[in-house]
Amino acid sequence: MIVAHLDLDAFFAAVEELEQPELRSKPLVVGGDPHGRGVVATANYEARKFGIHSAMSCAEALRRCSHAVFVRPRHTLYREYSQAVWTAVREVIPTVERTGLDEGYLDVGEVAADFGRARVVAEAVQAAVRGATSLSCSLGVASSKVVAKIASDRRKPGGLTVVPAGREAEFLGPFDVRRLPGVGPRAEERLRRGGVETIGALAALPDAELKRLLPGKLGPLLRDRARGIDPRPLETTSETISISTEETFDRDIADVEQLKAEVRRMAERVAERLERGSQSARTVTTKVRYPDFSIRSRSTTLPVATDDGGRIAELACELLDRALADRPGALRLVGVGVSGLEDFRQLALLR
Known part of the structure; x- marks a missing residue:
């Protein structure tokens, strides 16, 4: 299996910059009212220099950057751009699993026989998206969903990271344990109390220690993912909508x-x-x-x-x-x- 995870870079903010080019050089926050209880949906990379990130209160974002520009989300517009993105992607790779407006998984193995060819195909996807919409996207290519998702965040914005089969554990090992999909706040707290700080440390846990820290089915599932083992296929539908x-x-x-x-x-x-x-x-x-x-x-x-x-x-x-x-x-x-x-x-x- 060769799968890619595609993630559009600062999607809402990038669309607003396309619609209003004068915003490109300014710290831009897409979200609610900074003088009320609004929450940041996303921020452009200029705003992120001030430590502003999604899910932060807009009031805190304003405190961190008093000259930031705040705009309300325009979801209908974002859906239009998203549709254009996925239309362009499917021209290169027909089978995709959309997990949101701005991200999803691609069945690269459908059109690429090996990881060398997969890199070429992934670059073609990035070019197709940019050509159709002027938006940039980051991709991670790997043998499983969990590795591909972490890899897509490795070189943002506009990056491409390929993790060939057999290199999964080596790639994942140094990352903070909270970066592993499925590790929520409670699991993270339990792991840190047990001295597990990295994905590699979780991958190396013996059965008894794993059962003590993460009882039930969650522990083995997360340890498998930490080792790059993730058998989930792409969830697609053939129904024409x-x-x-x-x-x-x-x-x-x-x-x-x-x-x-x-x-x-x-x-x-x-x-x-x-x-x-x-x-x-x-x-x-x-x-x-x-x-x-x-x-x-x-x-x-x-x-x-x-x-x-x-x-x-x-x-x-x-x-x-x-x-x-x-x-x-x-x-x-x-x-x-x-x-x-x-x-x-x-x-x-x-x-």
Whole structure:
């Protein structure tokens, strides 16, 4: 098994910097009200120089950096960028397990026969993500999920760490024990009381000592992970939850009628896929990307599902108008998608 863990670097803050480039050189905190009880969702790397980190109170972040810029999270926008990221990833590695908007596992072994080739594939993933969204991501590549996850955090931001099979224990050994996934506050406290400070020390615990410090099933599980043993497969689903198509233009297009012609063509393509799968859809989405790589998407949901290409095209063009009304300008990419799929076709009534 060759698996990678992908983690987008300071994702919320990175999106805000793309949307507002003037924020890039400033300490930026995405979170709640610094004068209330708000909590930091994430901070950019400039803010992290002041010791600001996620889950810290915004009031404490403000105390540490009085000139930090605070912005409220825009989750709809982050979901749009996340979707673009995972679409780009799947063009390189088809099988993924998303564990959040900004992280997940990739079945690198599906496209790479060995760890040398895996490094090349991982670099291609990073390039695909940056090319599609201008976002950076860090990857860890290993023989198991637990090692890949720790490795992805090794060289942030934009780093790549490959741990070949047989080197897991050597790689994990020096890390603080709290870095091991599954070691919560209580387990950490018990281990430290027993003199276990590193992952390597946990890996070396004899059975009796392990049972004393971590009774039950947790102890053997964590010791296995400390040794790089983690048999969990990727959790994926083959169920289609949406259908979409998009196109990046050779040159940015500003002419609205030309854009609508592209949208209609894509809507018909989506409708054909619905027909082939004997499905219909309730939600239609139009996605646009501007020359600066910022992304917008607009959606509408029907009371009754449809598989009619003309109707999907009509709605997609209306959504394009909405997106361009919010932000006029030339577009680098347009996409049309449907979701809320149902396993039957909606029959139109003929009058």
